Amino acid sequence: MTEIRLETRALRRHFGALVAVQEIDFKLAAGARHALIGPNGAGKTTFINLLSGALPASRGRVLLKGNDVTDKTQAERVKLGIARTFQINRLFRGLSVLENVCISIAERVGAAPSMFYPVGRRTDVIDEAMHLLDVLKLASNAAHRVSELPYGRQRLVEIAIAIGLKPEVLLLDEPAAGVPSTESHIILDAIERLPEHIAILIIEHDMDVVFRFAKRVTVMVGGALFAEGTPREIEANPQVRAVYLGQASRG
Numbered sequence: 001m002t003e004i005r006l007e008t009r010a011l012r013r014h015f016g017a018l019v020a021v022q023e024i025d026f027k028l029a030a031g032a033r034h035a036l037i038g039p040n041g042a043g044k045t046t047f048i049n050l051l052s053g054a055l056p057a058s059r060g061r062v063l064l065k066g067n068d069v070t071d072k073t074q075a076e077r078v079k080l081g082i083a084r085t086f087q088i089n090r091l092f093r094g095l096s097v098l099e100n101v102c103i104s105i106a107e108r109v110g111a112a113p114s115m116f117y118p119v120g121r122r123t124d125v126i127d128e129a130m131h132l133l134d135v136l137k138l139a140s141n142a143a144h145r146v147s148e149l150p151y152g153r154q155r156l157v158e159i160a161i162a163i164g165l166k167p168e169v170l171l172l173d174e175p176a177a178g179v180p181s182t183e184s185h186i187i188l189d190a191i192e193r194l195p196e197h198i199a200i201l202i203i204e205h206d207m208d209v210v211f212r213f214a215k216r217v218t219v220m221v222g223g224a225l226f227a228e229g230t231p232r233e234i235e236a237n238p239q240v241r242a243v244y245l246g247q248a249s250r251g
């Protein structure tokens with residue numbers, strides 16, 4: 001039996017009268033390569049916000065490795081192993097790439113920077129950050145300010161930060177959004193090289209990316225789960241084609 005890393009039970013979130021996520025039962029397996037697709041406004045980002053704790057649920061539960069984390073804050077969930085990226089990046093733009101990644105690693109190892117003990121003196125943190133930048137082919141940008149980098153590279157830094165937290169579950173909300181198609185392959189390549197044991201849930205509109213990366217696909221429509229299966233099953237599903245794939249980008 002496949003081990004489940006993250007699970008939701010009847011998870012729901014409404015904004016006033018709008019039910020953005022309705023009673024979702026979902027399972028993310030250990031080492032998953034799972035895509036969440038669906039039309040604009042389907043509730044995908046809201047669902048990930050509920051998983052990461054960025055938003056509280058209106059009802060239902062979130063379980064990480066069988067433990068109920070529904071009442072935990074986002075910071076607490078990060079410590080328990082859930083990391084994420086955002087649809088629009090949230091980096092320290094005035095700091096260097098290396099500093100951004102060091103902050104994330106320092107947070108994890110409990111070496112938060114202070115006036116008396118700056119991250120700059122933690123050689124273990126810097127070594128780990130440089131290794132991570134190497135893996136993501138960002139080492140040559142280590143000293144560059146984030147604001148100076150092309151957008152595609154900034155999105156890679158976000159992934160580096162999430163990985164610096166050594167998560168068991170990684171939630172990626174459109175990691176290549178806004179990145180020119182000439183650069184988006186570097187992001188997908190980086191995601192494909194991430195450690196196998198990390199369970200990854202990715203929201204993605206580009207169907208080429210979805211079908212190349214994902215082993216499992218869930219389709220969300222109108223706040224509810226509409227279909228789930230292998231990429232082949234989803235592609236061949238006439239209802240899915242009618243509500244989504246017919247209009248989605250597939251080059």
Ligand SMILES: Nc1ncnc2c1ncn2[C@@H]1O[C@H](COP(=O)(O)OP(=O)(O)OP(=O)(O)O)[C@@H](O)[C@H]1O
Binds near residue numbers: 018039
């Ligand atoms: N903070 C909020 N307050 C009110 N309504 C919201 C809020 N966040 C999301 N919504 C609404 O909830 C619904 C789901 O939005 P969500 O951003 O989760 O969709 P999505 O599937 O991620 O869409 P996209 O593909 O465009 O990113 C939409 O109708 C949206 O307008």
Ligand SMILES: [Mg+2]
Binds near residue numbers: 045046
């Ligand atoms: Mg979204």
